[in-house]
Amino acid sequence: MLNPVNDLDMVNLNEYINASSLFIKEYFSNHEPFVDLIVTSPPYWDMKEYGDVKEQTGFGQEYEAYLADIRKIFEGVHHISKDSATMFVIVDTMKRDGKMVRLPDDIARELESIGWIHQDTIIWDKGKTLPWSRKGQMRNVFEYVLMFTKENSTIYKYYIDRIKTTEQLKEWWIDYPERYSPQGKVPDNIWEFYIPTQGSWGSKKKFGEEEFRHACPFPPEMMARLILLSTDENDVVFDPFAGTGVFLATAEKMNRRYLGFDTNPDYKKVFEVVTKQLIEEKWVEIDTYYKYQERLKTILEESIYKLRVLKYPKAVVKRLRNENKKNVDLVPNDFGLIIAIEKELPENEVVLKNKTTGKIDYYFVWNDSETLERARAQINNIVSKAPFTKYGLITNINVITIDGLIEFKHTLPTNLSLYSNGNTSDEHSKVELDKIILLLQSDGLESAFDKDVPPVISNISIKYSDYEMLPAEKYEKKGYSKENDQLKLILK
Structure with a gap:
């Protein structure tokens, strides 16, 4: 052959x-x-x-x-x-x-x-x-x-x-x-x-x-x-x-x-x-x-990472509030501010498969010093479980008072992005940390709350214009609809 x-x-x-x-x-x-x-x-x-x-x-x-x-x-x-x-x-x-x-x-x-x-x-x-x-x-x-x-x-x-x-x-x-x-x-x-x-x-x-x-x-x-x-x-x-x-x-x-x-x-x-x-x-x-x-x-990878970082503390607050509604013995909800600071990821850190991994320091500013330790324990318990363990983030959780924030504010960035009224997907404005602390001390941040969710400030900036070009399908719930009702009337 x-x-x-x-x-x-x-x-x-x-x-x-x-x-x-x-x-x-x-x-x-x-x-x-x-x-x-x-x-x-x-x-x-x-x-x-x-x-x-x-x-x-x-x-x-x-x-x-x-x-x-x-x-x-x-x-x-x-x-x-x-x-x-x-x-x-x-x-x-x-x-x-x-x-x-x-x-x-x-x-x-x-x-x-x-x-x-x-x-x-x-x-x-x-x-x-x-x-x-x-x-x-x-x-x-x-x-x-x-x-x-x-x-x-x-x-x-x-x-x-x-x-x-x-x-x-x-x-x-x-x-x-x-x-x-x-x-x-x-x-x-x-x-x-x-x-x-x-x-x-x-x-x-x-x-x-x-x-x-x-x-x-x-x-x-x-x-x-x-x-x-x-x-x-x-x-x-x-x-x-x-x-x-x-x-x-x-x-x-x-x-x-x-x-x-x-x-x-x-x-x-x-x-x-x-x-x-x-x-x-x-x-x-x-x-x-x-x-x-x-x-x-x-664009998607960067946006999902930032959105996860900024949503994470808001979701923690909501989970805490829901738990407290069911159990009156838990601490009251007395947040004043949340700070999310992105840190450099160590070179030897293992990147989680199919997830964006970042290192974030979170500061939950708690207004009531008497219940601070209980709040700290409860928040740490919440973040140790799903879904917070699935965000792909390496987190350092700090629950502190306003006085505690003032003590080490010099370690934080001075110019930050503000996310208010519960919206963590579109930056509201740039703010200076010192001014935020003054507003916090005088209850001047109340207007930035939404359904008791405190404002978030961060060195991470994201605006809707950063990711608006990403395509998104309109969600349509399958099943019975008004159109079915109309058809039923026609066929009656």
Whole structure:
């Protein structure tokens, strides 16, 4: 058997090879594992002929023979994949003889028998596709994206922070910053990536309709997300059913090395002449999206950190008041002021996973010296439990009197930001510490209270204008609504 990879440059790669993936293991029998990511869509069983090529996997085969080919191909893929490799197999169900063929399940079983571990299933909402609707079947607009890793592997690459998004934030995220990851939201497992229509890339005049249609089986935006999720620059990506090579061309734009196999020489020509240029034209839009997301995530991370720091003491006060309503033996609520001072985080401090971590000194100014110790004990008990332990903050809690504040005011910053009337998400004004202390002594801070929540002053400044560009979905409560009442009246 002629080996098409004999002269392959394994350092630079970027090769599309016209050969059958059935013999991957034989082709690379003398190679160490080198593949980092596989994204592919196997030919569907007995469904489509992919050009005038003999002995195609799927077309004209018995189902068991088809699955045997799938098994052999992915044994070869397993052989050349690193232990840290990740694989995404895009596949769909189909109907034969009036019943459903659960192809994703059958392929998953074959892969698991080889040693691939099924980690996740993503639903790819394609938006538009062939109208395969018939009796007993709705119009099909999605496919399954099955994620696999190698057996016993805990080192597979999965950079979820890279594909987190600022989209899907609810409008009340500002009030509950502790509930949101500072790096953004993890995408859900339904991905909306529509197949490009002819002319959407401005290429209708340059290429024929048939070429364009075959050049875009996968949206490059979805390929870019998978590449970001599971590879680093200069990693090797592989597609054993490369087709017209959207995955390969996208990987090349992202500074990954690619290798593709396909038996159809016409697809390789389309890849070289059509697909690469289409991806080149599309890339500015894709690259701009991810750069913009990174900018938004930087704003989100900084904003969530500041909002958490400033909400924390307000939430402590509210918890204390609620506890005191239930137990008359607890100390009365007699706050005058809260001070939140950000400190430098020690270099050896462990940063908590998926949380912004900061070091904050809090000063709760307590007006009643007789109940000071009881207040201090109660507040320290409150902050030792959830949700305060989940804010991702290293805190130093001080419950002091006004006289105590005056004693060491020289250790605090002099110019601070004021947050009044219970609003800790939008700075009210800049203030001087000495003036605040004078107002505190003369009860001049009463106008800054809201429902007995004392004003907060801090060396942390945040204004609504700092984060207003972050998108937020309007929250709509699901369930019964006034519209249901109106409909009921109409139908009555």
